[in-house]
Amino acid sequence: MTDVYSFSVGTTPLLVSVPHDGREIPADISVRMTPAALQMPDTDWHVNELYEFVGDIGAWVISANYSRYVIDLNRAATDESLYEGQVATGLCPHKTFAGDNIYCDSAVVDAAEKKRRTARFWKSYHERIGATIVELRERYGYALLWDAHSIPSRVPRLFDGELPVLNIGTFDDRSCSPAVSADVVSIANASSYETAINERFKGGHITRHYGDPQNNVHAVQLEIAQRAYMDESSGTFDNSKAATLRATLRAMLESFLYAASNHRK
Numbered sequence: 001m002t003d004v005y006s007f008s009v010g011t012t013p014l015l016v017s018v019p020h021d022g023r024e025i026p027a028d029i030s031v032r033m034t035p036a037a038l039q040m041p042d043t044d045w046h047v048n049e050l051y052e053f054v055g056d057i058g059a060w061v062i063s064a065n066y067s068r069y070v071i072d073l074n075r076a077a078t079d080e081s082l083y084e085g086q087v088a089t090g091l092c093p094h095k096t097f098a099g100d101n102i103y104c105d106s107a108v109v110d111a112a113e114k115k116r117r118t119a120r121f122w123k124s125y126h127e128r129i130g131a132t133i134v135e136l137r138e139r140y141g142y143a144l145l146w147d148a149h150s151i152p153s154r155v156p157r158l159f160d161g162e163l164p165v166l167n168i169g170t171f172d173d174r175s176c177s178p179a180v181s182a183d184v185v186s187i188a189n190a191s192s193y194e195t196a197i198n199e200r201f202k203g204g205h206i207t208r209h210y211g212d213p214q215n216n217v218h219a220v221q222l223e224i225a226q227r228a229y230m231d232e233s234s235g236t237f238d239n240s241k242a243a244t245l246r247a248t249l250r251a252m253l254e255s256f257l258y259a260a261s262n263h264r265k
Contacts, residue, residue: 004124005064012058013140014257015132016051017147017206019073019125020044022064029070037102040067042089044150046237050229051148053246057253059146060136062128069093069102071121074147074204079114092117097155133210133217142216142264144256147206152232153225159200165193166248167223169203175211176218179263183255184220191248193228218260222252 003024021044030038048063055061064073072091079091089095092109094102103109109117129145136143153162166188170176188195203211203221211219226232229242 002124003065004121005062005128007063007128008055008061010055010058010060012060012257013136013142013260014054014057014059014144014146014253015129015136016054016059016061016253017129017145018044018047018051018061018063019147019206020064020068020149021047022066022068022070024066025070026066032103032107033069034101034104036098036100037069037096040069042068042097044148045226045235046230046242047148047150047224049237050150050224050242050246051249053250054253057250057257059253060132062125062132064125066121071117073122073125074149074206076205076209077118077122091122097152097158099157129206129210137216142218142260144260145206145210145217145219146253146256147204147219147221149201149221150224150226150229153227163200163223163225164196165225165228166191166195167199167201167225168195168197169201169207169221169223170198170219171203171208171211172198175203175207175213176220177213177263180213180218180256180259181220183259184252187248187251187255193245193248216260216264218256220256222249 023040023043072089072093075091092114094108096102133143133145168185168188170181185197201221201223207219207221211217229245230237
């Protein structure tokens, strides 16, 4: 058992990862943080609640318990930037998306502490993903990974204007074969939501690292603009909006399962 993540076993080859909805911050870290950071504004708010239906379609689920300010599970342990030339938030970020300091006196996480946090929080989450993918491939002959995220509709420091609602990333078809992702994309495009494919969000470390379509492991990241399921001004979950969005998400995930079963190598 671990307190780093919550995990549930499913009945299909689909694993849903929720790395950024965690809210826990250890006391020895929180005491050094600014009031702005303690509000955890960059949390993928309510993503676990939004995806609560996935057990009904047989998905396995891993969800982080700790805040991305403790460690960002969607970054490589080596902490290289995912997008060249763009603002990098980092493995142990020192600024919020808005550019506010996370630590008092403009402090940053030094290399020694970063190493400790990686061993304590990052390693077990990724070991569980890796082991689950191996188990799914052995059991079903293929494995699917859906990395579930959300973000405020506008983050001026990171991108211009308002984001589309559904931002699908397959690392430019390197984490998931086009034959498998095509049905997922078609459902998104047919929905009422503005959709982008491999644009601002191509997939973070989780998608890029585990996706291996040549060996029947297909990984997709979905970044959802939060206006689609919550009131962004108050941070509250909107049940009516969420119910509409869930219908699209369920159709996308079911098509992911169906397409992959028909395109095994």
